[in-house]
Amino acid sequence: MKNLANNSAKILITAAALALFAFQTAPVSAAETEKVFKFYCAQCHGLTGKGDGPNVTKDFPVSPRNFTNAAEMNKLTDADLKNVIMDGGPSVSKSPMMPPWGKTLTTGQVDGLIKHLRALCQCKGKQG
């Protein structure tokens, strides 16, 4: 009886872990990604990604990246973008004003955002 209870608990935990993994990595549509971008990223990067969100006053300590600047965006690989979104500016020696979103966004949302940024810059980025 005890073994049965233990096995049931293990199955439940495994199912919960799989469900969480599926939720975390589920692909996010382009329309949903645009919502994510406008909700989180536009605060600093602006609704159209030009780096002109409402937080960017004359006292803002850095210039948030303009995602429509293909020349600058082409210097970054998709892995660079993922790192900076997940772990924040300091993970790539940039400003802490870029927050770490890894505990807020799902992996699927981050992957969607990378595609969205590539659409904004109309560039493929450095191939790494």
Place this chain on the structure above:
Amino acid sequence: MRHLAVATIGAVFLIAASGAALAAGGDVFEAKGCGECHYTQGPAREKTIDDQLAKKGPELWYAGSKFQKKWLTDWLADPKPIRPMKFNDLMVENPADHPKLSGGDVAAVAGFLMGLTSDAVKAGKVKPKKNPKGRQIFIKKMPCSGCHQYAGRKGKIAGGRSGPSLVDAGLRLNPDWILAYLQQPKVFKPVKMMPVFVGLLSDKDMLNVARYVANFKPKKSKKKRK
């Protein structure tokens, strides 16, 4: 025995009177239309970005744990913008058009809102104080100041504009709520524009930030010497 009976009747009367006052405050809250923009029944309902964007104003189901009563009472009578931008909007400035209450409605609604509390907020955890570690995190290590205004050196307003202003937040917010919000953000705001810092900041760091923010108060003006 007689004293016990009198005390019991007194306690029952007080509880009944307090319950009646809360109910009256709730009636005023609804009659004035506050419920059209603010919901007061917990737990948090938002599950998606659309849910959050559909709201016209902040949820108030834990207002009594979040706010300080004096600040809330003063604010209901004379509301001043807390957010530089309109609620849920990154393009439009706050129109500063929140309705005012007057007369007895102020105390009634303040009493009602202060009765809305959350068990997730534990009393007596945070004492506001100058806190260099909290300041370091708020201004340098983490991006808090990127989205929240605060009074910087010589009282100059610094910081970003997408989040609620934290200027004089020590008068507005319950210090214990600040900590609870950092530690359990999904209890209060499951979908919000602010990053989740759980797992990024330690409990000690969060305590330092809470102490630091809770100490945001107006500088006492020095009397001019004659």
